[in-house]
Amino acid sequence: MALTLLGPAAAGRAEPPQGASSCTGCHALNPALVTAIPRLPGHSAAELAGQMQAFRNGQRPSTVMGRIAKGFSDREIEAIAEWYAAQK
Amino acid sequence: MAKSGVSRRQFLAASGALAVAGVTAPALAQAAPRVVVIGGGFGGATAARAIKAAAPGTAVSLVERERTFTACPFSNLVIAGLRALPAQQFGYDKVSAAGIDVVFAAAIGVDREARRVELEGGASLPYDRLIVAPGIDIRWDGLAGYSEAAATKLPHAWKAGEQTLLLRRQLEALEDGGLVVMSVPANPFRCPPGPYERASLIAHYLKTHKPKSKILILDAKDTFSKQRLFQEAWKEFYPDHLEWVALSQGGRVTAVDAETKTFITEFGEHKAAVGNVIPPQRAGRAAELAGAVDQTLWCPIDPVTFESKKSPNVHVVGDATIAGGMPKSAFSANAQAKVCAAAVVALLAGRSPSPPKLINTCFSLAGPGYGISVAGVYEPVNGVLTDVPGAGGVSPAAAPRSERAQEALYAEAWFNTITGEIFG
Numbered sequence: 001m002a003l004t005l006l007g008p009a010a011a012g013r014a015e016p017p018q019g020a021s022s023c024t025g026c027h028a029l030n031p032a033l034v035t036a037i038p039r040l041p042g043h044s045a046a047e048l049a050g051q052m053q054a055f056r057n058g059q060r061p062s063t064v065m066g067r068i069a070k071g072f073s074d075r076e077i078e079a080i081a082e083w084y085a086a087q088k
Numbered sequence: 089m090a091k092s093g094v095s096r097r098q099f100l101a102a103s104g105a106l107a108v109a110g111v112t113a114p115a116l117a118q119a120a121p122r123v124v125v126i127g128g129g130f131g132g133a134t135a136a137r138a139i140k141a142a143a144p145g146t147a148v149s150l151v152e153r154e155r156t157f158t159a160c161p162f163s164n165l166v167i168a169g170l171r172a173l174p175a176q177q178f179g180y181d182k183v184s185a186a187g188i189d190v191v192f193a194a195a196i197g198v199d200r201e202a203r204r205v206e207l208e209g210g211a212s213l214p215y216d217r218l219i220v221a222p223g224i225d226i227r228w229d230g231l232a233g234y235s236e237a238a239a240t241k242l243p244h245a246w247k248a249g250e251q252t253l254l255l256r257r258q259l260e261a262l263e264d265g266g267l268v269v270m271s272v273p274a275n276p277f278r279c280p281p282g283p284y285e286r287a288s289l290i291a292h293y294l295k296t297h298k299p300k301s302k303i304l305i306l307d308a309k310d311t312f313s314k315q316r317l318f319q320e321a322w323k324e325f326y327p328d329h330l331e332w333v334a335l336s337q338g339g340r341v342t343a344v345d346a347e348t349k350t351f352i353t354e355f356g357e358h359k360a361a362v363g364n365v366i367p368p369q370r371a372g373r374a375a376e377l378a379g380a381v382d383q384t385l386w387c388p389i390d391p392v393t394f395e396s397k398k399s400p401n402v403h404v405v406g407d408a409t410i411a412g413g414m415p416k417s418a419f420s421a422n423a424q425a426k427v428c429a430a431a432v433v434a435l436l437a438g439r440s441p442s443p444p445k446l447i448n449t450c451f452s453l454a455g456p457g458y459g460i461s462v463a464g465v466y467e468p469v470n471g472v473l474t475d476v477p478g479a480g481g482v483s484p485a486a487a488p489r490s491e492r493a494q495e496a497l498y499a500e501a502w503f504n505t506i507t508g509e510i511f512g
Contacts, residue, residue, distance in 0.1 A: 023446075
């Protein structure tokens with residue numbers, strides 16, 4: 001019981017996959033924060049993964065995102081995209 | 089009698105149940121795990137909030153001396169007169185509102201046997217896991233002639249606040265033509281590109297307000313973070329207002345004299361009108377209290393959990409750590425704190441923490457509206473946080489001005505996001 005209470009289910013969202021928690025350094029989770037850097041929730045997983053892949057292969061020009069996206073595999077990108085798509 | 093016997097059995101059953109409940113209820117209460125975090129900056133406040141968000145049943149205390157946090161990133165703009173200090177300052181009301189017990193006190197000891205943080209005034213906080221995020225301390229023994237008293241004449245301004253304002257006031261009072269001197273220590277230190285951003289913004293101030301003055305950077309290194317990009321900007325904007333003296337050119341400062349504002353190198357002396365000493369640094373004091381500091385004066389950590397390699401049940405995040413390829417930045421501290429928080433939640437629940445991947449992104453301003461960045465992606469390899477090959481690096485050289493402007497915009501957006509997520 002105690003273990004269940006502490007588990008991620010209690011938090012109402014699954015633990016973020018590898019790499020995902022770093023994103024909120026720039027991309028706010030808090031919907032009240034409006035900056036020049038877009039929030040990730042509110043987009044579909046396909047859209048988020050597609051953008052990351054476009055950053056990674058240079059199809060979408062970027063300042064810093066290309067350099068970051070190159071550090072992630074397709075599988076990691078998909079897991080991160082699915083997690084953010086599931087956030088409110 | 090029979091009735092009485094039944095009653096007695098019922099009583100025994102009931103008292104048995106009560107006895108079980110009596111044992112169980114406090115046991116459950118004790119089982120609510122306790123996490124204490126020392127240090128309410130980018131690392132510590134992030135860790136406290138991330139644990140509370142992921143495991144609301146955890147009792148989280150945040151121990152911090154100051155009621156107002158003053159952020160270092162962007163404080164170089166304050167020094168250059170381009171930003172007000174209150175824009176750097178944040179309170180802990182929203183951290184408290186998130187269910188975290190914010191304790192404004194100094195930690196004076198850690199009883200690692202009893203797992204208890206001792207506070208000034210005699211109170212103590214028990215913990216199952218302790219997270220220490222103390223940032224840096226100045227090594228007052230690290231540079232001959234430099235001391236807390238000397239810092240009132242030659243500010244370091246490497247912890248934002250009064251020191252930031254002191255350096256600002258000195259620059260305002262500088263007579264046109266006066267020399268500004270900055271000394272930069274050897275690695276490692278907080279914010280590797282920070283001295284060069286500061287020098288750039290001071291040069292901008294001099295160019296626009298004291299055009300006969302210049303800033304001289306005396307460096308204990310031959311190479312530095314974002315070097316090519318800074319030098320490109322210096323050549324374009326500050327050819328007459330900024331001079332960098334590398335280690336191999338005699339840049340290493342071996343002593344200072346605060347009374348005469350003199351910087352002494354192996355090759356000579358430089359007398360400053362305004363002097364900024366960026367002194368040698370070490371892990372903050374709370375890391376020492378927690379037994380987490382090694383002979384390097386920094387904290388070796390496990391790269392999956394950020395647990396101290398020296399002190400069990402103690403985790404360290406942020407500038408105080410030896411974090412492999414990750415630089416000592418606010419972004420790193422925040423990213424590490426979120427990974428550490430997930431690991432602590434997992435460990436308290438009896439689960440194995442997953443191997444992490446972390447990102448760092450650091451923006452610097454080489455002038456107003458001129459942003460440059462360095463980024464990296466890191467994962468544990470053989471126990472060390474290591475750059476993922478092929479990822480990361482700095483902004484391109486000779487990029488169009490619009491890209492520098494875009495990065496300056498993102499720099500400010502980053503600051504607003506990270507401080508908003510932590511303190512908002």
